[in-house]
Amino acid sequence: MIKTVGLSKKFGTQQAVDNLSLNIDPGEIYGFLGPNGAGKTTTIRMLLGLTNPDSGEIFIDGKPVNPGDSSYRALIGVVPEKHPTGMWKWMTATEYLQLFSDLLAVPDSHSRIAATLERLDLGEHRNKPIHQFSRGMMQKLSFARALIHDPQILLLDEPISGLDPFGIRQIRDLILEQHALGKTLFVSSHLLSEIEKFCTRIGIIYQGKLITEDATDKIIDSIIPSKIYRIEMDDIPEDLIKKLVQLPFIHEAKIENSSLLVSVDKAEDHRKDLSNFLYGCGVSSLIMQEQTKTLEEAFLSITTLQKLAKNEVRND
Amino acid sequence: MIDKRSTRVLTKLHCKETFLNPSYYIAIVVSSLLGYLPIRAFLQSIGPQGFSPADSPLFANITGALERLFSPVMVQKLFAEGPFLFALFWALTPMLLYVLISSIITFQQHKDQGVIELIRFGPSNSRSYILSLFLKDLIAIYIYSIYVTLFFLAVSRFNNLLLGPAFIQALFAFLLATLVLCAYAKLSMVATDSSIGSIFLFLAILAVFLAVQLGTYSIILEQIRTIASLLSLVIQWISPFYYMTIIQTGFELASWLHIVGGILCFVVLTGIVGFISLWLETRKERRL
Numbered sequence: 121m122i123k124t125v126g127l128s129k130k131f132g133t134q135q136a137v138d139n140l141s142l143n144i145d146p147g148e149i150y151g152f153l154g155p156n157g158a159g160k161t162t163t164i165r166m167l168l169g170l171t172n173p174d175s176g177e178i179f180i181d182g183k184p185v186n187p188g189d190s191s192y193r194a195l196i197g198v199v200p201e202k203h204p205t206g207m208w209k210w211m212t213a214t215e216y217l218q219l220f221s222d223l224l225a226v227p228d229s230h231s232r233i234a235a236t237l238e239r240l241d242l243g244e245h246r247n248k249p250i251h252q253f254s255r256g257m258m259q260k261l262s263f264a265r266a267l268i269h270d271p272q273i274l275l276l277d278e279p280i281s282g283l284d285p286f287g288i289r290q291i292r293d294l295i296l297e298q299h300a301l302g303k304t305l306f307v308s309s310h311l312l313s314e315i316e317k318f319c320t321r322i323g324i325i326y327q328g329k330l331i332t333e334d335a336t337d338k339i340i341d342s343i344i345p346s347k348i349y350r351i352e353m354d355d356i357p358e359d360l361i362k363k364l365v366q367l368p369f370i371h372e373a374k375i376e377n378s379s380l381l382v383s384v385d386k387a388e389d390h391r392k393d394l395s396n397f398l399y400g401c402g403v404s405s406l407i408m409q410e411q412t413k414t415l416e417e418a419f420l421s422i423t424t425l426q427k428l429a430k431n432e433v434r435n436d
Numbered sequence: 437m438i439d440k441r442s443t444r445v446l447t448k449l450h451c452k453e454t455f456l457n458p459s460y461y462i463a464i465v466v467s468s469l470l471g472y473l474p475i476r477a478f479l480q481s482i483g484p485q486g487f488s489p490a491d492s493p494l495f496a497n498i499t500g501a502l503e504r505l506f507s508p509v510m511v512q513k514l515f516a517e518g519p520f521l522f523a524l525f526w527a528l529t530p531m532l533l534y535v536l537i538s539s540i541i542t543f544q545q546h547k548d549q550g551v552i553e554l555i556r557f558g559p560s561n562s563r564s565y566i567l568s569l570f571l572k573d574l575i576a577i578y579i580y581s582i583y584v585t586l587f588f589l590a591v592s593r594f595n596n597l598l599l600g601p602a603f604i605q606a607l608f609a610f611l612l613a614t615l616v617l618c619a620y621a622k623l624s625m626v627a628t629d630s631s632i633g634s635i636f637l638f639l640a641i642l643a644v645f646l647a648v649q650l651g652t653y654s655i656i657l658e659q660i661r662t663i664a665s666l667l668s669l670v671i672q673w674i675s676p677f678y679y680m681t682i683i684q685t686g687f688e689l690a691s692w693l694h695i696v697g698g699i700l701c702f703v704v705l706t707g708i709v710g711f712i713s714l715w716l717e718t719r720k721e722r723r724l
Contacts, residue, residue, distance in 0.1 A: 168556075168557065170553065170556060190439075190556070190559040190560070190561055191559065192559075193556075193557060193559030194559055196557075198557040200550070200553070200554065200557070202550060203550075203554075204546075204549040204550045204551045204554055208449075208453070208551075210453075210456055219445065219449060222441075222445040223441070223442055223445050223446075223555070223559070223560055224559070225441060
C-alpha cells in the first residue's frame with residue numbers, strides 16, 4: 121500500500137533521510153519510531169508530497185507518486201502532529217469538517233459529518249466554535265477530518281501525544297477499529313508503550329536510516345535475547361550474585377531496589393533450576409516473576425547501540 | 437496545476453472570513469467617509485453666488501496643492517464633472533490597501549500556523565490557496581465599489597450634482613487596475629517570508645508606480661518630469677497606472693482601440709504577475 125525505494129533527503133549538510141526503503145502492506149498498522157530528529161516527519165512529508173525527495177521513489181497504492189501531483193492525497197487521511205489552533209476561530213466543528221468535505225468532494229457530506237462527529241463523541245459539540253475545543257477534542261476533530269472521506273491509508277503523526285488516558289484509549293480504539301475495517305495505518309510516535317499495543321509491525325529509524333523493521337515481539341526478542349526474572353526475598357546473601365553468575369544458564373545477576381534480577385537464556389524455562397539453586401544456597405524466594413520486556417527497552421538498546429557504533433567509528 | 441474545486445471552496449471560505457470580520461465594515465465606513473470629505477468640501481464651495489472654491493478652505497487646499505504639483509488644466513479635468521472623480525480615488529484607495537494588506541497578513545499567519553499545510557492535506561495546493569485569496573480580494577473590492585457608487589449616486593441625487601460618464605469611466609479603469617494590483621500583492625506575499633516584508637514590498641512597488649506616473653505630470657521641477665519620463669519608458673509596461681491612462685485616453689478620444697487594447701494589457705499583465713507569483717510559490721514549496 122505504501123512503498124518507498126531508496127528515499128533520501130538532505131537539508132544543507134544534514135542527511136534527514138538516508139536511502140529509506142519501506143514496504144507497508146494493505147491492512148497493516150505500521151509503527152514508525154525514532155528519536156527526535158530521526159527523520160520521521162520528513163518521511164511523512166515526503167509521503168504526502170509536501171517535501172520533494174532528493175532521490176528515491178514513492179509508491180502509494182501501487183502507483184508512483186509524481187512531484188506536484190496531489191490527487192493521490194485523496195487516498196490518505198492525515199492527522200498531523202500539530203494542529204493549527206488559531207485559525208478560523210469562528211468555525212464550528214461541523215463547518216470545519218464541511219470545509220474539508222467540500223475540498224475532497226465527499227458525497228452525502230452532511231450525514232457523514234454527523235456520523236463521524238458522533239463516532240468520536242463530538243456530536244454534542246458540533247455547533248461549538250473550534251477555538252473553544254480542548255487539546256483532546258481538537259485531536260479527535262483532527263481524526264474526524266482525516267476520516268471524513270473514508271481514506272484507505274491513515275498517516276498519524278504523534279496521534280496520542282498530549283492526550284489524557286481516556287483520550288488515548290479512545291484514539292487507540294479508533295485505530296484498532298480502522299484496522300479492523302482493513303485500513304492501512306502508518307503511525308509515527310514516541311510513546312512506545314502505546315505503540316506496541318496496536319502496531320502489527322514497526323520500523324525504527326535513526327539518523328535517517330531504517331535500523332530495524334519487524335513485528336513488535338520479534339524486534340524485542342532480537343534485541344533483548346534473554347529472559348529476566350525478578351526475585352523478591354527477605355535477605356540477599358553477599359556472595360549470592362557471585363555464585364549465580366557461575367551457573368551456565370545465567371547471563372547476568374544484579375540487585376535492584378532490594379530485588380534480585382537474574383537474566384537467563386530465553387530458550388528454556390529455568391525457574392525450577394533457579395528455585396532449587398536458591399534453596400541450596402539457604403535462601404527461599406518469596407516471589408519470582410518473569411519481567412516483560414518492552415518495546416521501549418528494545419528501542420533504547422537499538423538507539424544506544426547505534427550511538428556507540430557511531431562514536432566508535434569516529435574514534436577509529 | 438490549479439484545482440478548480442479547491443479554489444472555489446477556498447474562495448468561499450476567504451469571503452466568509454472577510455465578511456464575518458467587523459474590520460471590513462469599519463474599513464468601508466472609514467473609506468467612504470474619506471471619499472465624502474472632498475464632496476462635502478465641494479458642496480461648501482457652492483454659495484448663493486455660485487461655485488467659489490475659496491468658500492471651503494479644504495477644497496481650496498486640495499485644488500491648490502494639485503495645481504501646484506501638476507497643472508491647473510489637470511485639476512480642471514479632474515473636477516470637470518464635480519467632485520466625484522477625485523472622491524472616487526479618495527474612497528477606493530484606502531479600501532484597496534486594507535483588503536490587500538489584510539490578505540497578505542492572513543496568508544503569512546496561515547502559513548506560520550500550518551493552515552496552508554493542512555489545506556494541502558485536503559488535498560489542495562498553495563497555488564489554489566493564493567488564487568482563492570486573489571479572487572476574494574477582487575470580490576471584496578468590487579462589492580465595496582458597488583456600495584461607493586450607490587453612495588455617491590445618493591449624494592449626487594440629494595445635492596443635485598452630476599455623476600457623469602467620467603465617473604463611470606474612471607471606476608471602470610480603477611477596477612481593471614485593481615486586477616493588477618491584487619496580482620502584485622500576491623507576488624509580494626509569496627516573495628518574502630514575513631507579513632512586514634510583504635507589506636513593505638507591496639507598498640514600495642505601489643510607490644514606484646505612482647511616483648513614476650505622477651512624476652510625468654509634475655510641473656514643480658523640470659528634472660523630476662524628465663527623470664520620471666525616462667523611468668516611465670521602462671516601468672510603464674508593468675505599471676497599472678499607465679494602462680489606466682490608456683483607457684482614459686480611449687474614453688476621451690472615443691477610441692475603441694485604446695480601450696480594448698488597455699483592457700487586454702491589464703489582463704495580460706495580471707496573468708504574467710499572477711503566473712510569476714504561482715511559479716515562485718511552487719518553487720518554494722518544492723524546495724522544502
